[in-house]
Amino acid sequence: MSSAAESVPSPVQIQAGAPAGHADAVDRILAVAYELFSHRGVRDVGVNELIERSGVAKATFYRHFPSKDSLVLAFLEQRDRQWTVDAIVSEARRRGATPTEQLLAIFDVFGDWFLREDFEACSFINILLEMGPAHPLGQASIDYLARIRGHVQTLAEEAGLARPEDFARSWHILMKGSIISATEGDMQANKRAQQMAAWLIEHHRS
Amino acid sequence: MSSAAESVPSPVQIQAGAPAGHADAVDRILAVAYELFSHRGVRDVGVNELIERSGVAKATFYRHFPSKDSLVLAFLEQRDRQWTVDAIVSEARRRGATPTEQLLAIFDVFGDWFLREDFEACSFINILLEMGPAHPLGQASIDYLARIRGHVQTLAEEAGLARPEDFARSWHILMKGSIISATEGDMQANKRAQQMAAWLIEHHRS
DNA sequence: AACGAGTAAGACCGGTCTGTCTCTACCTGG
DNA sequence: CCAGGTAGAGACAGACCGGTCTTACTCGTT
Numbered sequence: 001m002s003s004a005a006e007s008v009p010s011p012v013q014i015q016a017g018a019p020a021g022h023a024d025a026v027d028r029i030l031a032v033a034y035e036l037f038s039h040r041g042v043r044d045v046g047v048n049e050l051i052e053r054s055g056v057a058k059a060t061f062y063r064h065f066p067s068k069d070s071l072v073l074a075f076l077e078q079r080d081r082q083w084t085v086d087a088i089v090s091e092a093r094r095r096g097a098t099p100t101e102q103l104l105a106i107f108d109v110f111g112d113w114f115l116r117e118d119f120e121a122c123s124f125i126n127i128l129l130e131m132g133p134a135h136p137l138g139q140a141s142i143d144y145l146a147r148i149r150g151h152v153q154t155l156a157e158e159a160g161l162a163r164p165e166d167f168a169r170s171w172h173i174l175m176k177g178s179i180i181s182a183t184e185g186d187m188q189a190n191k192r193a194q195q196m197a198a199w200l201i202e203h204h205r206s
Numbered sequence: 207m208s209s210a211a212e213s214v215p216s217p218v219q220i221q222a223g224a225p226a227g228h229a230d231a232v233d234r235i236l237a238v239a240y241e242l243f244s245h246r247g248v249r250d251v252g253v254n255e256l257i258e259r260s261g262v263a264k265a266t267f268y269r270h271f272p273s274k275d276s277l278v279l280a281f282l283e284q285r286d287r288q289w290t291v292d293a294i295v296s297e298a299r300r301r302g303a304t305p306t307e308q309l310l311a312i313f314d315v316f317g318d319w320f321l322r323e324d325f326e327a328c329s330f331i332n333i334l335l336e337m338g339p340a341h342p343l344g345q346a347s348i349d350y351l352a353r354i355r356g357h358v359q360t361l362a363e364e365a366g367l368a369r370p371e372d373f374a375r376s377w378h379i380l381m382k383g384s385i386i387s388a389t390e391g392d393m394q395a396n397k398r399a400q401q402m403a404a405w406l407i408e409h410h411r412s
Numbered sequence: 413a414a415c416g417a418g419t420a421a422g423a424c425c426g427g428t429c430t431g432t433c434t435c436t437a438c439c440t441g442g
Numbered sequence: 443c444c445a446g447g448t449a450g451a452g453a454c455a456g457a458c459c460g461g462t463c464t465t466a467c468t469c470g471t472t
Contacts, residue, residue, distance in 0.1 A: 058431080058450090059449085062430095128389060145390055166398070172383070172387065184351055199406075263419060263422080266419060416472105426461095428457100429456100430457090433455095434454095437448100437451105441445095442443100
């Protein structure tokens with residue numbers, strides 16, 4: 001999955017090597033893709049809409065991305081950076097003083113997230129269920145979900161909890177379940193999950 | 207949602223009123239739809255494939271179902287009957303002696319389900335995420351998910367647990383989260399959820 | 413025997429999908 | 443000044459989508 005993402009030039013490389021005349025086409029495509037894919041899903045957004053909204057020629061699009069799927073891979077990588085890392089993990093770390101508090105703060109961040117009017121569930125789960133676990137994009141989503149679990153496991157290790165991998169897998173069940181419940185309209189789903197998460201922490205002490 | 211399902215004649219009505227010469231077209235369509243929709247999702251299966259696989263003329267299809275979406279609604283109703291009620295709830299009730307045991311047995315049934323090679327997650331969740339909560343099919347999925355929660359709530363009441371609706375909502379988070387984890391490949395997801403479910407029961411006693 | 417309801421088969425319609433290709437304009441480095 | 447790479451605009455291909463409609467056939471009923 002990371003190999004496929006490597007075939008897409010990063011924005012930094014583009015900005016360094018491209019002529020400075022006008023804004024980079026790749027950056028505009030990625031920005032529009034992030035906006036549309038994260039809010040409406042991958043299957044609902046076609047290439048024609050992407051190129052129209054980003055003011056890019058179709059040939060330009062396909063020069064930088066050999067297929068729509070490769071753009072989706074780039075989007076998933078961007079989503080991991082901007083959403084998983086910056087919006088969730090970093091924010092939770094900022095809100096909590098201790099690793100245990102930081103873990104529980106994840107569900108406080110979820111609470112704010114659930115209340116957003118443009119809340120649209122987790123792109124990794126969406127794409128995994130939409131494409132299936134056998135599809136390359138489903139596999140990539142599984143990889144990025146594993147990265148989320150890795151962040152939880154790290155926090156569990158910092159908190160000195162027992163069996164941090166098992167802990168992270170159980171914790172992740174609560175995260176994903178609460179996201180689905182929020183999609184159904186339960187705005188207290190984060191609180192319910194947080195309560196069960198506290199019990200989980202309790203049972204992983206010592 | 208149920209009003210739309212009512213526009214679809216039930217198999218019983220068809221078998222009673224149709225000529226006895228050949229198998230009913232509606233039944234064949236519904237059987238094929240159940241097979242394809244539950245395994246590959248709604249968007250991935252077109253009307254042409256449905257009519258080809260069920261040996262039905264296109265006009266016949268559209269005489270019985272005014273649109274593809276109405277067939278999906280009929281599929282969701284069938285899924286609630288065959289999967290939610292017959293495969294999960296009834297089986298869990300059969301496996302447990304007390305309401306508490308029956309609740310926990312849900313995750314044993316999930317364990318067997320996760321191991322099936324044609325395991326394909328929960329159609330209600332899939333369609334909800336695929337179409338979004340605003341789409342009629344997403345709304346119908348939300349309704350059927352609420353029915354699942356209702357079964358859990360009934361069991362909680364039979365077990366004499368406190369605040370059965372809150373209990374059912376938390377329990378449902380565990381169910382849905384474990385399904386997503388199983389889709390990712392974690393075959394122990396049911397056991398992890400069952401452990402947390404036991405703690406949830408403990409905290410709802412008294 | 414004639415009729416009408418239901419059926420299979422499939423052509424057809426307008427639209428959308430991903431992806432390829434052409435054409436022209438621009439900007440830059442040599 | 444000019445060649446080459448990049449850009450926008452958009453026609454086009456081939457497949458597929460949901461949905462409509464025509465045609466021919468097979469029934470049970472009258």
